[in-house]
Each structure stands twice: as structure tokens, then as C-alpha cells.
Amino acid sequence: MDPVLLVASIMVSATPILLAAIGELVTEKSGVLNLGVEGMMITGAVMGFAIAVSTGSPLLGFLGAAVASAVLSLSFGLLTQYLLSNQVATGLGLTLVGLGLSALIGSNYEGQRAPNLPKLDIPVLSDIPVLGRMLFSHDFVVYLSLALVVAVWAFLKYTRAGLILRAVGEDHESAHALGYKVVRVRMAAIAFGGACAGLGGAYVSLVRVPQWTEGMTAGAGWIALAIVVFSSWRPLGVLVGAYLFGGVTVIQLNLQAAGTTVPVELLSMSPYLITILVLVVISARGAHGAPGSLGRPFHASS
């Protein structure tokens, strides 16, 4: 196994999950559980692809994907925050809507190729032997996803707005009593989560695959949801989780190709098995770090 190719593959494999998971982390930190990540990802995938193919610009594709998925997520926000519908049921509905809508929009784009997103060879760094090709010769979205993790971590830890968002997620009653606009904060977090999921979906259709096929996210949104829990709602934990999942997925395929004697079934289930084991360990420890108001509806009158 060529370690350069392996690490590069892991970074590409982890990026869509990382983008979706970091967005969902912010949403959940505000106290909202949005199970519609898969639907928002697939919507981002189709809209990003359609816009990129129509305009010839992958950058516009990514931008369009983020906007489209943010708009879709706001429909979830409207239903759960203003009309107080059940968050779990509405999130599942959002996934079904996303899958159906994307199939409808995407039917005209099957068989077409996306315009190429150029690699971002970082001057000097990309020339470093081995490490250069491994870490510093990717497209800009890989670096954007890493920058987003750092930005979200800094936002939640060091900014007043981040503190307000966390307060709303931990105890919306107290936050409301202090005069914070709980619903507005949550709507902003939901839109951010949607935009990130859209970027993740667009990365699948514009870079990872790069073509449009119905249902192509193939469960990545659900993995992103698991990784948020896996991370104990910490941005750096999301980074570790996404790269661990992406890494194990890529490594098990490479081990199969190399003809290893480890049973194929064990290799195939390993990414999911490791994720579940970590979730079990986190639950057993009890210090899972879930926001106190996660999934609970907020009534301004209460």
C-alpha cells in the first residue's frame, strides 16, 4: 500500500462526512436535533452538480449547494421552531423529501460529467517530499473542511455569539429569561448545519465521484450524525471521528485488495463496528456531553 495515496484517499473520503458532521454539531449545540442530514446532503449533491454543469464553475456549484441545503434546512426550522413539530419525525421527513427531490431534479443530469475542481498545490509545502503530495496537494474544500473545524471550535469556545449558542442549547429557558432570542439563534444554527451538509453532498458529486447518481450519498448523512455523538459534541472530536471512519473505510478496501487473510466480512463491518464501540464506551462513561436542551421544543410562553 502506497502511504501517500492512502493518506490522500483518507482525506478525500473523510471530507464530506466531516463537513456534514461539523454543521450538525453546531445545530445540535443550539439544542436542535436535525435527522435530515442525509436529505440535505443529497440535495447539496444534486444542486451543486446541476449548477456546476450548467455554469461550468465548480465554485458556483459549491455555493449553490450550500444555499439550497440551507434553504431546505430552514423549512425544517420553520416546522420545528415556529410550528413546534416533532424534531425527530420532521428530520426523517426532511431526509425523505431530499431523496425524492434530488431524484426528480437529477434525472436530467445522469451520465454527465462535472467540471474539474483543480487541486490546490500549496506553494513550497506541496514540494516537500512525501508529505507534500500526501497533505498539501488537495482541492480547496479539503482545507475548507479543516478550517471550519478550527473556526467552529474557536467560535464556540472564545466568542460571545458561541457562548450564547451554547447557552441556548444547554438550557433554553434560562437563555430566554436572559433575553436571548432562542428561536433566532436556533434558526441560524440550523441554516449553518444545512449549508455544511450541502457542501458535503456537493463534494461527493463534484469531487469524490464526480458524477450525479440518484441516492449517491449512500448513508453518509447518517454516519455524520453518529460522528457528532461519537465526538461528544466537540469539534476536534468530529475531526477525529470523520477521519477515523474515512480511514478505516479506505484501509479495509486496501487490505482486501492486498489479499489479506483477515475475513472480508470483518473488514467491511470495521468502520461501523469501531464507531459503535466508541459510542458504547462514551455512553458507559456517562460524560457524553450532549446539550441539555437537545431535541426539546421551546415554547416562548413557558
Added chain:
Amino acid sequence: MTKHLNRRRFLQTSAATGLAAGIAPSIAHAQDPLGIALVVPSPVGEVGWSHALAAGLEPIKAEYGDGVNITILENIPEGPDADRIMNKVVSDGAKFLLAGSFGYQNGAMQIARRNPDVTVLHASGFMVAPNFSPFAAKYFQGTYLMGMAAAALSKTGKLGSVSAFAIPELITSINAFTLGAQAVNPEIEVSVVWVNSWFDPAQEQDAARALLAQDCDVIFSNAQDTPSVVSVCEEAGAYVFNLNSSMKENAPNYYLGCVETDWSPFFMESVKAHMDGSFEGRNAFLGVEDNVVKVTDWNPDIPAETKAQIDEVEAAIADGSFHPFTGRIVKQDETVGVEDGETLPDEAIVSMDWHVAGVTTPLPN
């Protein structure tokens, strides 16, 4: 007339159809068109399994015109949903049902038993009844020929296969591919990556990249319904082939060819038999000799000498004088799978659960 329905559109029209049926009971006329329904688990799209099944109905539509009424129900998941939908199309008057996925078997068989006047064709199954025929393709005939071409073009002596699930249909294809390659170069090795999914384009591409990283320079895309593997190979400059329908436009330079399935001869024969009342259920295992399996889009890079050999073998398969699974064949574990001069019977092929020597990846248990 052909109607394409997915589950959502089907449900919308069902209510209206039911209402109309209640208001105006239909009176059967001799000249009423034959209702043909195809139910498939994935989008029909432009390529792949469901597309090949739908394409198999085109000549029937062309021949019978208004004499047939074809409904295609795509993206129907296996399970209770499929059973309900198949029952609905039959109760709406379809007399010829094509159940296009292995998982539809039990529901389709129940329909056949309850409706002796309905003919059912079922993909990849094993149950047989007087009005129920399972059908499958002898992909292995085509993959044997592809193996010959692959070995002639390979510079590394390493071939690869991205495969969906370790089921007999896919195992036989890999084994025949290996045997065909060994007929040209006995030292050839084949690596397999099982993605354990019928549909995961991103993982299929990662699997292809993993094989390319192991120096495999010809890849067999085994049961992928999208051009995921094909496009990665084109980008990497590795030859690639696939099953069911051509993906040449996704790999204009490195497309080795396609083991196509043309179901129309079998579908046409079955529809005719249904119409004249002579249909008899049988296990239809169809290949080159039935004009169902054919290799198309051969790459011009294949050496002329090898191509001539391939044409000879193809003709021999068609006339029955050659069979890819004729011994002596040694298994991966070095025991004898087929004795010298013997030919593996169809029953053994459709239940194959072992790899031939030369496949380096262990078979899932």
C-alpha cells in the same frame, strides 16, 4: 404504450384507478391489450441492471404496439412494498409480470399461485411453477472472453475486480474471468474487493483505487449500476469492463468492453408463449447460445491475434463445443474443483461458493 412509474407516482395513480374501476367495471374483450408490468429495485436510468431489463421490453412494444400495455415500476425496494405493488398491478389487469430482483421472489411466487392466468418471470431466483420462470444470465461466458483480452493487455500480470456481494452469480463471473485470463497467461493473478453494497458509488471508486494501488491494470466492474469504477479507471489509464449495458462514453480510451445482456429474445419468446397459451415455467439460465449474453464495444487495443482467439472461443461457447468451466480446474485452496475433462453442470454453477486458483483474495465465508 409504456408508463414509467416510481413508488410515489404509483401511489398517486392507484387511488384514481381504484375509483374508476368501481364506477365502470371493465368488460374483457378479446382485443384488449396484454398488460405487462416490470418491477425493478433501482432507477431505470441510462445504464445498468434495471436499464437492461427495461430495454428488453422495447422490441415487444415495437412488435405488438397497442396490443400490449407496458408499465415500468422503478425504484421499488424489496420487501412488503414490492409485494403490495406487484399485487396491485396484477389486480389492475396485468397478466404478465416481470419481477426484476431476487428479493421479489416470494411475493411474486404467491401471485403466480393465486393467479394461474398470470405469467411471472423472476430475475435470479430458483423457484419454478407452471406459470413462473426464474431467469438468469450466464455472465461467466462473457467474462471468460474478457479475461482473455485483459491478460493480453495487462503489463503487470495483475487484474482486479470491484464486486458487490459474494453471491454465486458474481463469484462465477470472477472465476471465469480468471480462467479466461489464465488461458492467455497462466501466471495471471486476480484481486477482488467486495464492497458489500449494490449501490455506493463513492466506496466503489475507493475500491477501484485500492486495486490500482496494488498494480492491477485491468479492472472488472462486477455488478455496479453506475459508471463509478469505469470513470476512475479511465482517469488512471487502466482498462475496465462491466456487465449489463455499455458505459463506453464514460471511458472512451480505456473501455475494454461490455458483457451485455439483451433480455429481449427471452422476453419476446415468453410473451408469445403466454399469448398462445403454451407458456411453461422453467429455470431459464441464458447465455451466448440464447442471444442473451453478448460482448460488445471491444477495445481496438486488443492484439489482433488475441481477438481472433477470443472470436474462436466465443463461437465455440455459442455452439456448445466449449464451456468455461471444463476441467481440470483447481480451487483457491488447491483442491480440485472440476476433474479433467468434466464440465460443471448448471446446478453447480448457480450455487458456486469457491474461487479458482489465481484469485488472491479469500472468499467471504
